[in-house]
Amino acid sequence: MSEVLAEEEQKAREPLQQAIQHDNIDLLHDLIVKEPELLDRVSKDPFPNTPLHIAAAEGKFEVAMEMFILRPEFARKLNPKGYSPMHLALQHKQYQIVRALMTLEPELxxxxxxxxxxxxxxxxxxxxxxxxxxxxxxxxxxxxxxxxxxxxxxxxxxxxxxxxxxxxxxxxxxxxxxxxxxxxxxxxxxxxxxxxxxxxxxxxxxxx
Known part of the structure; x- marks a missing residue:
């Protein structure tokens, strides 16, 4: 049963992953319109790998900034490996995102x-x-x-x-x-x- 639920969860995440991969804000908002609780669902874990974490690590600037506007609290959350979005952006040398996050919230x-x-x-x-x-x-x-x-x-x-x-x-x-x-x-x-x-x-x- 748990495997079935995990598979369903993965399928549900795929459109969101596509929005991040293509750095497409319009697609992101289309998904939220269809499923208003989307961002709540993907961040329900105590240590979530939120869309902001993924976008920051992969250098998807537009989605990362939009995600910060929608859910600024994501920027302070640690993923299962213990890293925040800014940590991940640094590790992957995504310095444009690092500087943008720093400007938006210096305390990060x-x-x-x-x-x-x-x-x-x-x-x-x-x-x-x-x-x-x-x-x-x-x-x-x-x-x-x-x-x-x-x-x-x-x-x-x-x-x-x-x-x-x-x-x-x-x-x-x-x-x-x-x-x-x-x-x-x-x-x-x-x-x-x-x-x-x-x-x-x-x-x-x-x-x-």
Missing amino acids: IRVRGRHGITPLHYIACEAKDNNEVELLAEFLCTCKSSIEELTSRCETAVHIAVKNKNLEAVNVLLGWLKQVHLTKILNWKDKDGNTVLHVATSGEPQHE
């Missing part, structure tokens, strides 16, 4: 996902090229309080950048902390009792 930069990692933590680890380094700076300027968020290991974004030997990110973070007079954060300790300086001098490898 603070959403803690798997292992307590926020979008700021993620980009502090991964920022390699100029676009990603610029995005890190934009995150800091757009949501100043995001620097205070900690991972489940009590790491700041600076801890993460240092542990991953991401010199470009470290320079941006240190420069910004000095500019906004928040260098006290450099004294915060992770779960092992290490400040950023301790980590930098220990040559500690990044934990998996």
